[in-house]
Amino acid sequence: MSVRQPEVLADTTGASHLHGPTGGSPSLFHREPSPLLDSDRADTEASNTKSSGAVNNGSVQKKTVYSLGGSSVPSIDSAGGVSPSTNNSDFGNLSNLGNFSNLANIGDGLKSKSDRNSSSRVSNSSSNINSNSNSNSNTNSNSNFNINSNSDNGINKSNSNDISNSNNSSISNISNNGSNTIASSHSSQNGQNGHTHQTIGFSADDTSIHNTNSGNVNFTSTINNRDGSLGNNGGDNAGDSTLGNSQGVSSLANNRGDGGDSTSRLYNSSNPDLASDDELPPDGSSSAYSSSGKDATALLYKFRFIVLLVYPIIIFLGELVHISQPEGTYFSNKRNIFNVFFVKRAWLWTTLAFIAIVVRAKVATNSTSGPGIKSATQSGSILKAQSYAGYHLVLRYAAATFWWVLFTQWFFGLPIMDRVFVLTGGGCDGLVEKVAEAAMSTNPAPGDATSPLPPLPVTSNSPLNNLVSSAYCRAHGGTWVGGYDPSGHTFLLVHASLFLWFELLPLIVTGRATSTGTGIGIGSAIGTSTSGSSSGTTKPATTFTTSLSVRLVLGLLAFWAWMVLMTAVYFHSFLEKLLGLVCGYLEVLLVYVVAANHPQLGAILGV
Numbered sequence: 001m002s003v004r005q006p007e008v009l010a011d012t013t014g015a016s017h018l019h020g021p022t023g024g025s026p027s028l029f030h031r032e033p034s035p036l037l038d039s040d041r042a043d044t045e046a047s048n049t050k051s052s053g054a055v056n057n058g059s060v061q062k063k064t065v066y067s068l069g070g071s072s073v074p075s076i077d078s079a080g081g082v083s084p085s086t087n088n089s090d091f092g093n094l095s096n097l098g099n100f101s102n103l104a105n106i107g108d109g110l111k112s113k114s115d116r117n118s119s120s121r122v123s124n125s126s127s128n129i130n131s132n133s134n135s136n137s138n139t140n141s142n143s144n145f146n147i148n149s150n151s152d153n154g155i156n157k158s159n160s161n162d163i164s165n166s167n168n169s170s171i172s173n174i175s176n177n178g179s180n181t182i183a184s185s186h187s188s189q190n191g192q193n194g195h196t197h198q199t200i201g202f203s204a205d206d207t208s209i210h211n212t213n214s215g216n217v218n219f220t221s222t223i224n225n226r227d228g229s230l231g232n233n234g235g236d237n238a239g240d241s242t243l244g245n246s247q248g249v250s251s252l253a254n255n256r257g258d259g260g261d262s263t264s265r266l267y268n269s270s271n272p273d274l275a276s277d278d279e280l281p282p283d284g285s286s287s288a289y290s291s292s293g294k295d296a297t298a299l300l301y302k303f304r305f306i307v308l309l310v311y312p313i314i315i316f317l318g319e320l321v322h323i324s325q326p327e328g329t330y331f332s333n334k335r336n337i338f339n340v341f342f343v344k345r346a347w348l349w350t351t352l353a354f355i356a357i358v359v360r361a362k363v364a365t366n367s368t369s370g371p372g373i374k375s376a377t378q379s380g381s382i383l384k385a386q387s388y389a390g391y392h393l394v395l396r397y398a399a400a401t402f403w404w405v406l407f408t409q410w411f412f413g414l415p416i417m418d419r420v421f422v423l424t425g426g427g428c429d430g431l432v433e434k435v436a437e438a439a440m441s442t443n444p445a446p447g448d449a450t451s452p453l454p455p456l457p458v459t460s461n462s463p464l465n466n467l468v469s470s471a472y473c474r475a476h477g478g479t480w481v482g483g484y485d486p487s488g489h490t491f492l493l494v495h496a497s498l499f500l501w502f503e504l505l506p507l508i509v510t511g512r513a514t515s516t517g518t519g520i521g522i523g524s525a526i527g528t529s530t531s532g533s534s535s536g537t538t539k540p541a542t543t544f545t546t547s548l549s550v551r552l553v554l555g556l557l558a559f560w561a562w563m564v565l566m567t568a569v570y571f572h573s574f575l576e577k578l579l580g581l582v583c584g585y586l587e588v589l590l591v592y593v594v595a596a597n598h599p600q601l602g603a604i605l606g607v
């Protein structure tokens with residue numbers, strides 16, 4: 001375990017010490033201690049000297065202890081620090097006003113030595129550390145460990161531990177493998193804002209964090225472990241709480257005081273239990289997420305990876321056919337019904353498909369997991385979830401729609417795809433002549449509202465030729481020629497498909513794409529499904545019970561993929577399709593990958 005900051009261990013009386021098995025511990029979570037502490041120096045080699053004890057009451061500035069012979073070291077008091085020390089037996093009480101460093105205790109079941117990447121090391125089987133100073137970086141290996149700290153800490157440790165932290169200090173970057181309780185209280189003083197960010201990752205067993213905040217404290221707490229609870233009790237605070245558990249019983253309680261705006265998210269494999277008291281004003285949000293754990297996460301990432309690979313493959317395969325100049329088919333006709341009725345209205349169909357996904361998510365949520373239970377994903381030991389809360393969905397839809405509009409419809413005038421075309425020398429050919437023809441045939445007065453086109457100067461050199469959009473040009477008989485014309489079809493179909501996939505996949509891997517909510521659509525691929533069951537039991541998924549709405553969305557996705565292929569086979573140059581493809585990836589990657597890995601953006605978008 002490594003603790004950043006405190007190097008000196010102090011009990012509540014102010015004396016620094018480590019508690020050995022016989023030492024009384026003021027630790028909140030006392031466990032049998034046998035200590036080790038450190039400092040940054042390694043100026044002495046371990047020797048075979050036996051030592052039955054060492055006392056340094058301050059006259060000696062530094063005490064070096066060697067004990068390899070099996071005798072115990074009952075106690076050490078040092079004012080100046082205890083440095084490179086090896087003890088084959090137990091340490092008793094180590095009190096130190098200076099720094100400990102590289103204390104390796106081979107007694108009491110200790111196995112760990114000191115060759116780690118940390119400026120400070122504590123290795124033993126059971127320890128208490130009381131610390132009230134800064135600049136500590138400790139590593140602790142082995143079992144029971146208590147830390148009481150009044151300052152910032154970075155803690156890495158193994159096995160069972162209790163940590164309590166108080167006085168405006170923060171505990172951060174804690175990774176741990178055992179059963180743990182972390183109690184942390186924060187208060188702001190003199191009107192100053194406190195800020196705490198806690199990220200705690202555990203790979204095993206029960207872990208709890210309880211934060212008690214008063215005053216203006218902004219806290220962000222995250223726990224990732226297997227079983228555990230996170231409780232934040234706020235004063236006038238704002239903060240986000242995220243609890244991610246891959247299995248077992250978990251609960252998250254978030255209680256806000258006045259003015260807070262908190263988001264609480266609980267990700268859990270089973271038995272999620274979320275309590276949130278949002279008193280004033282009700283602008284925070286709380287939700288619990290249930291996933292089928294690592295399997296679901298791995299599956300989700302696998303699916304995402306495959307989906308991201310599919311469209312470039314389609315474009316490349318289509319291009320192979322394209323360069324062989326295939327015979328025309330129904331699909332090579334621009335007027336084919338699929339193109340005219342579906343692709344040309346693709347965002348409408350995509351919107352409908354998205355609504356179907358939303359409805360599916362809501363139905364699954366209400367029928368399987370109770371209010372607030374959504375879907376979850378997991379990333380390695382770090383759990384993540386995609387929120388299906390209303391405003392998250394609206395924001396993600398708005399972002400996708402916005403990008404579609406900018407690229408194909410309007411970007412402060414011509415859309416991006418047309419600007420690329422014009423900037424690379426393209427323009428609308430024949431439009432002016434068409435206008436002239438229209439003018440000659442109907443002889444409308446200039447500005448006549450009945451004119452099919454706005455009045456245009458009848459000159460083939462008109463700069464207008466470069467200023468109309470591709471849509472306007474084609475719709476009025478012109479030809480979009482020259483330049484580099486990014487494929488709008490490729491862009492739109494790929495963008496829409498990725499958006500739908502990234503909204504749908506979390507539902508699929510967590511079993512919420514199924515009509516009953518009790519089986520996972522592709523359940524056989526992962527073997528089990530929790531489906532948000534409140535019982536927490538896992539159920540084997542044996543049937544493909546994907547709901548009708550989800551099947552319709554999958555059907556639309558298959559159709560979109562086919563139309564991408566047709567575009568690749570019959571239309572555009574390779575580079576034009578490539579640009580459409582790349583732009584089709586941008587928004588989805590930004591939202592579901594980049595923002596998802598950014599705490600604030602991720603919280604806003606629910607990814």
Ligand SMILES: CCCCCCCCCCCCCCCC(=O)SCCNC(=O)CCNC(=O)[C@H](O)C(C)(C)COP(=O)(O)O
Pocket residue numbers: 343344345346347348349351355358389390391393394397408409470471488489492
């Ligand atoms: C609980 C919260 C739920 C949140 C759900 C949000 C739902 C919001 C509903 C809002 C309803 C708005 C519906 C809007 C639907 C539309 O978009 S209608 C417009 C449809 N138009 C298109 O799809 C046009 C697509 N075509 C093009 O973009 C281009 O033609 C092209 C395909 C790029 C090709 O261009 P060319 O010029 O032909 O090359």
Ligand SMILES: Nc1ncnc2c1ncn2[C@@H]1O[C@H](COP(=O)(O)O)[C@@H](OP(=O)(O)O)[C@H]1O
Pocket residue numbers: 331332333334335336339474485486487488489490563564566567571572
């Ligand atoms: N899969 C497909 N099926 C039919 N037409 C397609 C198509 N992909 C592209 N097109 C047509 O090719 C032209 C260029 O498309 P885009 O730039 O959007 O990729 C458009 O012509 P029109 O605008 O004359 O309809 C479009 O309809």
